[in-house]
Amino acid sequence: MKKIICLKCKSHLEALSEKIPLSKAALDILQTPRKILQFKIPLTKDTGEKVVFDGYRVQYNNALGPTKGGIRFHQEVHLDEVKLLSFLMALKCSLVSLPYGGAKGGITLDPSQLSQNELEQVSQAYVRELFNDIGPNQDVPAPDVGTNNLIMDYMQEEYSKIAGKPALATFTGKSVGKGGSAGRVQATAMGGFYVLEEYLKQEKIDLKELRVVIQGFGNVGSHLADILWRKGAKIIALSDAKRALYKEEGLNIEKVLLEQKEKGCVPEASLMGAKEITNQELLELPCDVMAPAAISHQITLNNANNIKAKIILEMANAPIAPEADEVLNKKGLVVIPDILANAGGVIVSYFEWLQNLNNEIWEEEMVLRELKQKIISSFKKVSLIAGEKNYDLRTAANMVAIERILMAEKQRGNYLES
Incomplete structure (x- = not known):
């Protein structure tokens, strides 16, 4: 079976490999999404009109842990974009030392053209399509362009309803009163x-x-x-x-x-x-x-x-x-x-996930203190490498992220250096 590669990710990696040596085996792993989910979402609008939207979820790499990434509602969402953004999420989570891989999802629609009731229906339908492929230890979605805490609340409630039990840690970016974390909005x-x-x-x-x-x-x-x-x-x-x-x-x-x-x-x-x-x-x-x-x-x-x-x-x-x-x-x-x-969002999403798993509630002061420590630590590491190797900050950040992913792939036997 032919592998489905991410062409935009391949271009990104080829440009990077001019500065950072990447073997053929490494490129093969990094340019290939682990799982692509593509489906239709039917909706009966408030007027009775029936419409169908395209839905996507790409789980790019899970070497470091459950995949993590947002869900966007936008009229220009398409598969190539979702693949690239899921790849970038894998790099982001790796760079800031989170126990996550990368994912991304979306629905091709203009949320400003839907009523709140229609958005709720679409959100619930999206979860029904993905129910077997997401979960606290599998893939943890969050808000993105065109979505917010209310959309995450709809999705989390639908997931818990199907599961037959509360599952707060399946989604992050929820409302504070519904399992969300203080400090997540900003x-x-x-x-x-x-x-x-x-x-x-x-x-x-x-x-x-x-x-x-x-x-x-x-x-x-x-x-x-x-x-x-x-x-x-x-x-x-x-x-x-x-x-x-x-x-x-x-x-x-x-x-x-x-x-x-x-x-x-x-x-x-x-x-x-x-x-x-x-x-x-x-x-x-x-x-x-x-x-x-x-x-x-x-x-x-x-x-x-x-x-x-x-x-x-x-x-x-x-x-x-x-x-x-x-x-x-x-x-x-x-x-x-x-x-x-922009890693602050996923860092605090991680804190929300931890709070949900451990039945804890952190004060905003603690959330922001931990965020500052974690993201500044990552910046200092990137800045040090950039200075030592005369790299720009993007090249240094990518190097740190890729090395951590490849080390994890090597430890589970998926990557043999050549």
Whole structure:
């Protein structure tokens, strides 16, 4: 039977193998997803109309433990994307020393076009399709783009109903009153902040002097903007799917968040004393830090030469296309890679899983303290290797992650070095 490889992962690994020697056996393991689940999800809408959506779950590698990764609801979800994101999750969990492999899932739909009742039905149907393939010691899903704690609550309740017993540890990112962890909502943004803060400290850069651009103003982007603004950084531009705002003197993030809460999107420029710009113009603004926190491949060969940020903090998954990476490196930009920068979410998901398994409840202070310790420890390891081997941070992070996965595969007899 012919192996189904992940072509985007293969390209990613081939580019990496120019810097890090990877044997044919290693490449074979790393470019091949362990299990791909693909199915249809029928829905009868509130109007009586019948529709069918495509559903996916890819369990990429489980050498280090149960697979772990989000479920996204988005109209552009497709199998190749899910395979790549599950591969990146495997690297992320390995890099930050979690006892997890990598997975990802999704449904091709626009959640804004469905009622809450329809979203609940779709979520329950997704769990019914995957019931035999997920579980606390098998595959542990979490929220992602287009999903949230309420969707996880629907899924966890459906799973427990089918199982005939409570199974809180099957899903993470749940509501706090339903087995979720304190600190989970802001965890990804806090993790990104801790990594950036440590990098700035290392380079002796004053955070209060930063001019920051944030692309994407959902859960991650809005929390990151709020954290940095409260710490004294100047947020000169931000965007969501509807519009992008630019204000050279800096936006009042507290006011933006209040308007966003009321209107459901980034407010009009005139309300913020700002100028409305395009998403492309936002990406190309001169700034100290740019944090892409939206979707994949926002920086490509088409615009890489126009990027003027000094530091890119990858809060989205794969916001820089692999072929654009080399362009940015040659320009001298520092990229803090996604598998490190946005690992805060999966780290606190791990804490939630532990709390559920052990019937514990941690205070938010403890969650954030443990998150900070774990993610800074990972950053220091990556930074040390980057310095010793003259690697960029992405190459160093990938090396740490891949070596740990291959060691686990070797220990269970699946990988023979050649």
